[in-house]
Amino acid sequence: MDLILRGAALADGRCDQDIGIAGERIVAVEPHLAATGAREIDVRGSLVSAPFVDAHFHMDATLSLGLPRLNRSGTLLEGIALWGELKPLLTVEAVAERALAYCDWAVAKGLLAIRSHVDVCDPRLIAVEALLEVKRRVKPYLDLQLVAFPQDGYLRAPGAAAQLKRALDLGVEVVGGIPHFERTMAEGASSVRALCEIAARRGLRVDMHCDESDDPLSRHVETLAAETMRLGLHGRVTGSHLTSMHSMDNYYASKLLDLMAEARLNVVANPLINITLQGRQDTYPKRRGMTRVKEQMARGLTVAFGHDCVMDPWYSLGSGDMLEVAQMGLHVGQLTSLDEIAACFRAVTDNAAAILGLDAYGVAPGCYADLVVLQASDPIEAIRLRPARLHVIRRGQVIAETPPATAKLSLPGRPATTDFRHTPAP
Ligand SMILES: [Zn+2]
Secondary structure, X not given: OOEEEEEEEEOOOOOOEEEEEEOOEEXXXXXXXXXXXXXXXXXXXXXXXXXXXXXXXXXXXXOOOOOOOOOOOOOHHHHHHHHHHHHHHOOHHHHHHHHHHHHHHHHHOOEEEEEEEEEOOOOOOHHHHHXXXXXXXXXXXXXXXXEEEOOOOOOOXXXXXXXXXXXXXXXXXXXXXXXXXXXXXXXXXXXXHHHHHHHHHHOOEEEEEEOOOOOOOOOHHHHHHHHHHHOOOOOOEEEXXXXXXXXXXXHHHHHHHHHHHHOOOEEEEOHHHHHHHOOOOOOOOOOOOOOOHHHHHHOOOOEEEOOEOOOOXXXXXXXXXXXXXXXXXXXXXXXXXXXXXXXXXXXXXXXXXXXXXXXXXXXXXXXXXXXXXXXOOOHHHHHHHOOOEEEEEEOOEEEEEOOOOOEEOOOOOOOOEEOOOOOOOO
């Protein structure tokens, strides 16, 4: 075998597993694997997971913080206006360079698949051109999936409909939308219908920014679920944000959750961004503004957490660390039972991979040898510590390494070092 990881702890609770890799694939996962590897890595006591997956990001805007100015109100709407000021100033080279820099961060954090929305409301389609090139360049180490996103409204922005089609023709692979930003509720619903029909005709997935609003009457998710069923798109449609669900009447929400389950609608919550953007017009009590993750998970919906933004017009922080995203989702959603914490880890790994439709993802024979070795013993400890990504492996090759974090101590009668794990590795 080409590479063997010895003594891995897996996210499903199995311990002391050897992972054998030949070429680009995992060929064995078992205790005490008899084979020898051209290279062997001792990972005893460390969690080895399939890589992190970000189901919702904006790579065309990332690392543009401060260009051409900062968001003073901190609201979604000023962010959209600010991005509108920056758009005419974009160049293919600058967008690509910032995106590639972000991909470097992502790889270092074990984040090896990203679904990025790309704004198609610029008639030059600068961001589309740049991100298609970035997608091609990063393919050996990161899966970049692009969504044609009409940021200024599919019906509201002149030319958006034609530009969205052009972006799909150029190779953008998912249909986006933003019904709550259309001029009226009726136009929002029309946009959902038209966009789902485009996806059905072309055999594409759908991922809409949907009801990213504090308005409890923003109910486009209902239309999204209904159109999913009408067009037979079950399981291929994602509602991103869905923050209005946080403000909805409980009776209506219970009916809506059933409809979403019937449509097998996927959900992406973006906890870092929505805890800062939502509830801005509230005094007190102030709404948290994340969608009803606990209830969606309980209905069996596939729910992922997305990063959404890193250092852009909407959010000035972030580093590509999906464990930071999971940790915020856990807090905002009060997902504190052991099962719920484990579900938060799946929200940035397995569930996100399912939403993207990634091929051969996982830690099992036959899967791609895409893995991250964490300085933590299990998923709960990973979220608690957001630890070093000791080794990041893509298609059987180690592509990033970070030394373990340990503190040196000078305390009488105590060990000389500590690494913050509850049970340090042997
Ligand atoms: Zn977004």
